[in-house]
Amino acid sequence: MRKTDTLRRQHKDLLEIAAEVSSHLNSEKLANDANEVRDLLSQLFGKLNVHLTLEDQVLYPQLINHSDEKIRETAKRFVDQMGGIADALKDYKNKWSSAIKIQKAADDFINDTKGIFDALAKRIEKENNELYVLLDIS
Numbered sequence: 001m002r003k004t005d006t007l008r009r010q011h012k013d014l015l016e017i018a019a020e021v022s023s024h025l026n027s028e029k030l031a032n033d034a035n036e037v038r039d040l041l042s043q044l045f046g047k048l049n050v051h052l053t054l055e056d057q058v059l060y061p062q063l064i065n066h067s068d069e070k071i072r073e074t075a076k077r078f079v080d081q082m083g084g085i086a087d088a089l090k091d092y093k094n095k096w097s098s099a100i101k102i103q104k105a106a107d108d109f110i111n112d113t114k115g116i117f118d119a120l121a122k123r124i125e126k127e128n129n130e131l132y133v134l135l136d137i138s
Contacts (some may be wrong), residue, residue: 002136004135007054007055007059008128010047010050010051010054011127011128014048014124015124017040017043017044017047018044018121020040021037021040021044021113022117024036027106027107027110028106030109032103033099034099034100034106037099037102038096038099041093045093048089052086059135060075060079063131063134064079068134068138070134074130074131078127078131081123085119088119089116092113095112096112
């Protein structure tokens, strides 16, 4: 078992929910009923909150204090980059906090969702393939 298996499983869960939301990105359908998508977003942000708390309180402090300089530098770079993504996720969550808001601006919601999911997927890929690999081999 790898040290990062739990984190990787959480990533998989986040991407699966994002894919489910993405399968509902249809302007006409969302304009009529956005309750299911809003419920899925609540699930996504609940799981994301647990994941980020684990990273912030356990993973990153451990890596930033690691004996290996490469691991420390990589972790610091990831922490620095996370600020922009975290702010974007917070703004997105606040902007699309209800099904009514989604219904009233379905096209904007779709564009915002595609952008935020793209950023999230890229972040997950980088963590899995750059950061977690370092931790697993250390």
